Amino acid sequence: MATSMQALLVKDGQLHTGQWPTPRPGPGELLVAVKAAGINRADLLQRQGHYPPPEGASPLLGLEVAGLVQQLGEGVTDWKVGDRVFGLLPGGGYAHYALLHSQLAMRIPEELDFSQAAALPEVFLTAWQALVWLARLQAGEQVLIHAGASGVGTAAIQLARALGATPWVTASAGKHPLCRELGAGLCIDYKTEDFAERVAQESGGRGVDVILDFIGAGYWQQNLQSLALDGRLVLLAFLGGTRTETNLAPLLRKRISVFGSTLRSRPLAYQAALTKDLAAFLLPRLKSGELQPVLHRVYPWQEAASAHQEMEQNATAGKLVLAFS
Numbered sequence: 640m641a642t643s644m645q646a647l648l649v650k651d652g653q654l655h656t657g658q659w660p661t662p663r664p665g666p667g668e669l670l671v672a673v674k675a676a677g678i679n680r681a682d683l684l685q686r687q688g689h690y691p692p693p694e695g696a697s698p699l700l701g702l703e704v705a706g707l708v709q710q711l712g713e714g715v716t717d718w719k720v721g722d723r724v725f726g727l728l729p730g731g732g733y734a735h736y737a738l739l740h741s742q743l744a745m746r747i748p749e750e751l752d753f754s755q756a757a758a759l760p761e762v763f764l765t766a767w768q769a770l771v772w773l774a775r776l777q778a779g780e781q782v783l784i785h786a787g788a789s790g791v792g793t794a795a796i797q798l799a800r801a802l803g804a805t806p807w808v809t810a811s812a813g814k815h816p817l818c819r820e821l822g823a824g825l826c827i828d829y830k831t832e833d834f835a836e837r838v839a840q841e842s843g844g845r846g847v848d849v850i851l852d853f854i855g856a857g858y859w860q861q862n863l864q865s866l867a868l869d870g871r872l873v874l875l876a877f878l879g880g881t882r883t884e885t886n887l888a889p890l891l892r893k894r895i896s897v898f899g900s901t902l903r904s905r906p907l908a909y910q911a912a913l914t915k916d917l918a919a920f921l922l923p924r925l926k927s928g929e930l931q932p933v934l935h936r937v938y939p940w941q942e943a944a945s946a947h948q949e950m951e952q953n954a955t956a957g958k959l960v961l962a963f964s
């Protein structure tokens with residue numbers, strides 16, 4: 640192995656290509672020859688210096704990859720060199736080689752190529768954690784998914800359907816056809832409609848059982864208004880701000896539970912258990928086509944700056960992926 644590799648580096652908040660030391664796998668780790676890396680909102684924040692990587696993680700951007708196992712760390716027995724692998728990383732995915740912990744590694748179904756596989760881990764793990772582990776979404780329930788055409792939203796719509804629940808979404812109007820295609824029963828254009836009024840109208844005043852929210856402050860009051868009795872609200876991001884004045888009364892009256900979480904800050908054991916749980920549900924359904932990666936666009940890795948710009952402009956529907964050759 641060469642001691643250095645090509646990677647995307649950050650200087651003054653901008654991405655550029657350069658050389659970086661090739662990582663060496665520690666106990667339990669796989670060195671992966673990266674073929675594709677998913678892009679996430681967190682990468683934009685990290686690039687701008689607002690989201691430092693967790694302690695011990697690579698300072699390079701990149702939270703998910705798909706590729707070929709290149710080298711095995713000590714104690715790894717269930718993988719061999721050349722296996723097709725994909726999974727979640729604490730960092731370091733924007734490079735020709737990356738470290739993936741074997742407990743977070745999943746086998747790529749033969750039906751999928753590397754770009755499709757790289758589009759899966761972060762958004763499906765996040766949506767699974769939110770809907771199943773936190774909100775305990777049940778078959779027959781109704782879930783409102785904000786930013787329905789986001790990477791996480793497109794995974795959440797499909798998972799909700801596959802779990803027997805009914806997904807409703809908010810999204811800008813141009814993205815409604817995709818949300819419908821993935822299984823959304825109702826699409827609300829949050830730019831022209833009050834979603835709480837629409838939810839009340841469509842549910843006969845009952846509200847929804849679960850809300851998956853990335854917007855935060857701007858939606859807080861309408862979210863409480865839109866939840867049914869025993870409703871659950873999962874907050875995963877604050878694209879619409881963190882501070883708001885609020886009427887707390889519905890929390891008690893409706894017995895509402897509120898969850899907040901970040902996937903990246905979870906310990907390895909938690910992420911490994913989540914990966915195992917999701918993989919048992921996801922992998923057979925990827926093979927059958929019931930669940931699918933939703934790719935907005937694949938960029939050559941050298942054009943990562945343009946990809947970041949497209950995400951910043953909210954111009955994507957589904958995932959952006961970088962291809963490495």
Ligand SMILES: NC(=O)c1ccc[n+]([C@@H]2O[C@H](COP(=O)([O-])OP(=O)(O)OC[C@H]3O[C@@H](n4cnc5c(N)ncnc54)[C@H](OP(=O)(O)O)[C@@H]3O)[C@@H](O)[C@H]2O)c1
Pocket residue numbers: 678679680681761762765786787788789790791792809810811814829853854874875876877878879900901902903950953954955956957958
């Ligand atoms: N907590 C966690 O563990 C976790 C894990 C993964 C991701 N996240 C977060 O979840 C969010 C979604 O991630 P992603 O990668 O799926 O995002 P994405 O694919 O980039 O999609 C984000 C979409 O949200 C909509 N949006 C942006 N600002 C908005 C606003 N102020 N009000 C309403 N809608 C807005 C836009 O779609 P429209 O055109 O429909 O407006 C935009 O395309 C990000 O903030 C990300 O950081 C959190």
